[in-house]
Amino acid sequence: MTKIALTIAGSDSGGGAGVQADLRTFAFHKIHGTSAITCVTAQNTVGVTDVAAITPKLVQAQLAAIFDDMSVDAVKTGMLLNQEIIEAVAKFIRERNVHPLVVDPVMVSRAGVQLIDDSAVISLKTSLLPQATIITPNLYEARILSNQEINTVEEMKQAAVTIQKQLGVPVVLIKGGGLSDRYQSPDVWFDGHNGEILTGERIVTKNTHGTGCTLSSAIAANLALGKDLLTAVKEAKHYVTVALQNSLDIGQGNGPVGHFFPLLL
Numbered sequence: 426m427t428k429i430a431l432t433i434a435g436s437d438s439g440g441g442a443g444v445q446a447d448l449r450t451f452a453f454h455k456i457h458g459t460s461a462i463t464c465v466t467a468q469n470t471v472g473v474t475d476v477a478a479i480t481p482k483l484v485q486a487q488l489a490a491i492f493d494d495m496s497v498d499a500v501k502t503g504m505l506l507n508q509e510i511i512e513a514v515a516k517f518i519r520e521r522n523v524h525p526l527v528v529d530p531v532m533v534s535r536a537g538v539q540l541i542d543d544s545a546v547i548s549l550k551t552s553l554l555p556q557a558t559i560i561t562p563n564l565y566e567a568r569i570l571s572n573q574e575i576n577t578v579e580e581m582k583q584a585a586v587t588i589q590k591q592l593g594v595p596v597v598l599i600k601g602g603g604l605s606d607r608y609q610s611p612d613v614w615f616d617g618h619n620g621e622i623l624t625g626e627r628i629v630t631k632n633t634h635g636t637g638c639t640l641s642s643a644i645a646a647n648l649a650l651g652k653d654l655l656t657a658v659k660e661a662k663h664y665v666t667v668a669l670q671n672s673l674d675i676g677q678g679n680g681p682v683g684h685f686f687p688l689l690l
């Protein structure tokens with residue numbers, strides 16, 4: 426039977442991240458992708474030049490249109506932009522008991538650019554993250570969520586424990602793309618009992634745009650396919666590594682990861 430996944434995220438006009446990356450990732454996994462768009466960014470490989478929010482009412486209407494008609498096997502959230510949209514999404518997820526739910530708490534891009542309003546961070550912490558099956562902060566986002574400095578794998582482990590306990594999220598995966606390690610790009614998993622370092626070869630390329638979106642949508646795709654959470658994460662990390670090996674040297678800045686390769690999962 427055809428599996429269905431949903432991305433609740435922003436549009437990236439340059440096609441490297443956001444909804445565009447998510448739908449490509451779903452398609453690669455042979456999942457039918459649906460989308461509830463939260464905001465439209467004017468963006469390319471160099472940066473974001475403008476952004477406009479979709480009204481919370483229209484975000485909710487997109488969600489209702491999907492869930493009133495289809496049976497959704499897994500959901501991911503990405504860039505939610507502001508407090509009103511986060512509250513609308515969180516309310517829908519609570520009322521419809523939406524799961525499994527992968528929350529990529531998009532706040533700051535790997536280049537350090539803030540992608541959501543300050544007030545939105547509080548709503549994210551209190552309304553959305555506690556409903557997630559797994560959250561996938563990058564180093565910047567994990568610093569904000571844990572209130573601690575993170576520059577090493579040891580500090581990633583400590584922060585994962587802090588975030589998991591303080592926010593009551595079942596599983597925290599801190600992504601290590603931003604570490605200054607020349608050979609490895611490790612992610613740290615903590616599920617309340619067990620911690621695990623998911624190792625991965627660091628691919629040397631400037632074309633890393635969309636890695637976080639691709640990872641979280643690949644996790645959602647694997648969950649939609651019925652895989653257990655740790656397997657879903659490990660296979661998603663492998664997918665991102667291969668996508669980085671096939672990244673596209675387009676544009677004048679950081680090109681996107683590529684999705685044009687044979688299935689190697």
Ligand SMILES: Nc1ncnc2c1ncn2[C@@H]1O[C@H](COP(=O)(O)OP(=O)(O)O)[C@@H](O)[C@H]1O
Binds near residue numbers: 535563628
């Ligand atoms: N150069 C790289 N080589 C291999 N894996 C990478 C590289 N950069 C990022 N990753 C991986 O991509 C995923 C997304 O991480 P990251 O880039 O830190 O997130 P974000 O895009 O949200 O800032 C993680 O699994 C991370 O380990």
Ligand SMILES: Cc1ncc(COP(=O)(O)OP(=O)(O)O)c(N)n1
Binds near residue numbers: 633
């Ligand atoms: C519309 C939109 N959503 C999310 C992001 C951030 O993308 P991400 O893959 O998490 O980060 P980078 O690897 O590109 O830093 C975005 N830029 N736009």
